[in-house]
Amino acid sequence: MLLECNSTGKEFVITCFGESHGRCIGVVIDGCPAGLALSEQDIQKELDKRIPPKPEIVSARREKDVVEILSGTFDGFTTGAPICTLVWNEEAIPGEYDLMKDTPRPGHADYPARIKYGGFNDYRGGGRFSGRITVAFVMAGAIAKKLLGLFGVEVLAYAIEIGKVKFSAMPTLEEIRESTYKTAVRCPDLESAKEMEEAILKAKKEGDSVGGIVECIVSKVPVGIGEPLFDSLDADIAKMLFDVPAVKGVEFGAGFKAAQLKGSENNDPYVIRDGKIVTLTNNAGGILGGLSSGMPILVRAAIKPTPSISKKQKTVDLSKMEETLIRVKGRHDPCIVPKAVPVIESAVAIVLVDHMLRAGFIPKVLEGQE
Numbered sequence: 001m002l003l004e005c006n007s008t009g010k011e012f013v014i015t016c017f018g019e020s021h022g023r024c025i026g027v028v029i030d031g032c033p034a035g036l037a038l039s040e041q042d043i044q045k046e047l048d049k050r051i052p053p054k055p056e057i058v059s060a061r062r063e064k065d066v067v068e069i070l071s072g073t074f075d076g077f078t079t080g081a082p083i084c085t086l087v088w089n090e091e092a093i094p095g096e097y098d099l100m101k102d103t104p105r106p107g108h109a110d111y112p113a114r115i116k117y118g119g120f121n122d123y124r125g126g127g128r129f130s131g132r133i134t135v136a137f138v139m140a141g142a143i144a145k146k147l148l149g150l151f152g153v154e155v156l157a158y159a160i161e162i163g164k165v166k167f168s169a170m171p172t173l174e175e176i177r178e179s180t181y182k183t184a185v186r187c188p189d190l191e192s193a194k195e196m197e198e199a200i201l202k203a204k205k206e207g208d209s210v211g212g213i214v215e216c217i218v219s220k221v222p223v224g225i226g227e228p229l230f231d232s233l234d235a236d237i238a239k240m241l242f243d244v245p246a247v248k249g250v251e252f253g254a255g256f257k258a259a260q261l262k263g264s265e266n267n268d269p270y271v272i273r274d275g276k277i278v279t280l281t282n283n284a285g286g287i288l289g290g291l292s293s294g295m296p297i298l299v300r301a302a303i304k305p306t307p308s309i310s311k312k313q314k315t316v317d318l319s320k321m322e323e324t325l326i327r328v329k330g331r332h333d334p335c336i337v338p339k340a341v342p343v344i345e346s347a348v349a350i351v352l353v354d355h356m357l358r359a360g361f362i363p364k365v366l367e368g369q370e
C-alpha cells in the first residue's frame with residue numbers, strides 16, 4: 001500500500017481528509033511557522049468565494065461550509081503545531097446517490113474507483129473524488145496565501161474562458177482584484193462575464209454543461225524558487241493543479257502556443273528597468289528551468305465540462321452486466337469554473353509557500369526573533 005498519497009508538500013505539508021457525503025471535509029497543515037495571525041474568519045472569507053452569488057449557475061447544494069479550527073492556534077496566532085481545520089457536511093443526503101451504486105456515471109471516477117477499492121469506496125456523490133474535497137484545498141490555501149502575503153507575494157486566479165466565450169486581454173492586477181468577485185462567473189471583464197453566464201445558462205437549459213479555463217497570476221515571486229530536478233516549481237504546480245478534480249490541462253506562459261513560435265519570438269529578452277533585471281515578454285510564464293525567473297508566474301488550468309448532466313447517457317449496470325441508460329440526479333453545477341477559481345488560486349499558493357519555506361524564506365513576523 002502506498003502511503004502519503006493524501007498528503008503533499010515538504011515544509012508546508014497538507015493532509016486532506018473527508019468525503020462528499022461523509023461527516024466532514026478537513027485538512028491538517030503541518031509546517032506553518034508560529035506567529036502567523038490566523039482566525040477562522042481568514043479561512044471563512046476564502047471558503048465563501050466558492051459560492052458564487054447566482055444560484056442559477058451553481059448547484060442548489062449551497063453548503064454553508066462554516067470552518068472550525070481544531071488545533072494549531074492560540075490567542076489568534078499559529079503556534080507551530082499542526083493546524084487542523086474542517087467543515088461539517090451539513091447538507092449531505094446520502095440516499096440521493098444510491099441508484100448510482102451499480103451504474104457508474106460517465107465522466108466520474110465511479111467505475112475505476114469501484115474496481116480499485118473492491119466496491120468498498122464511499123461512492124455517494126463521488127465520495128473521495130468529489131469536487132467537495134477542494135474545500136480542504138481552499139482552507140489550506142487561505143493559510144498559504146496569508147503566509148505568502150508576509151513574503152510580499154500575491155496569488156490571483158480568475159476565469160478567462162467559459163463555454164466558447166473567451167476573455168483574451170490580459171487584465172491588470174488592479175482589475176483582477178477589483179472585479180473578479182463582482183461577477184458570478186469570476187471573470188474580471190464584466191462584458192465577457194455576462195456572455196459566459198449566458199453560455200452556462202444555455203447549457204443548463206439543454207440539460208448539459210460547459211467547461212472553461214482558469215488563469216492564475218503570482219506576482220512578486222523572488223528569483224530562484226524551485227528545486228530541480230524532480231521538484232521543479234512548474235512540475236510541482238502542475239501536479240497540484242492536476243490533483244484538482246476536473247482539471248484536464250495545465251500550461252505556463254505561452255503554453256501550447258510556444259510550439260508554434262520561433263526561438264526569436266518565444267525567448268523573453270532581458271532588460272534593466274528601474275534598476276531591476278526583467279524580461280520584455282513573459283512567454284516562459286515566470287519559470288525557467290524549474291526555477292522562478294522573477295517575472296510573474298502565469299499558469300492556466302483547463303477545466304472540463306461538469307460530468308453530471310441531466311441528459312440521458314449510456315452506462316453499464318454492473319450488477320447485471322447489461323448496458324443501460326442513466327440520467328444523473330442530484331444537485332450539480334452546469335459549469336465548475338466559477339467554483340474552481342478559488343481552488344486553483346489555493347492550489348498554486350500551497351505549492352509556492354512550500355517552495356519558499358524550502359528555500360529558507362522566513363515570514364516577516366518572525367524575522368529577527370529568537
Ligand SMILES: Cc1cc2nc3c(=O)[nH]c(=O)nc-3n(C[C@H](O)[C@H](O)[C@H](O)COP(=O)(O)O)c2cc1C
Binds near residue numbers: 132306331339
Ligand atoms: C470545485 C469543484 C466542483 C465540482 N463540482 C462538480 C459537480 O457539481 N458535479 C460534477 O459532476 N462534477 C463536479 N466536479 C468535478 C468532478 O469531481 C470530477 O470531474 C470527477 O471527480 C472526475 O475527476 P476528473 O475529472 O479529474 O477525472 C467538481 C470539481 C471541482 C474542482
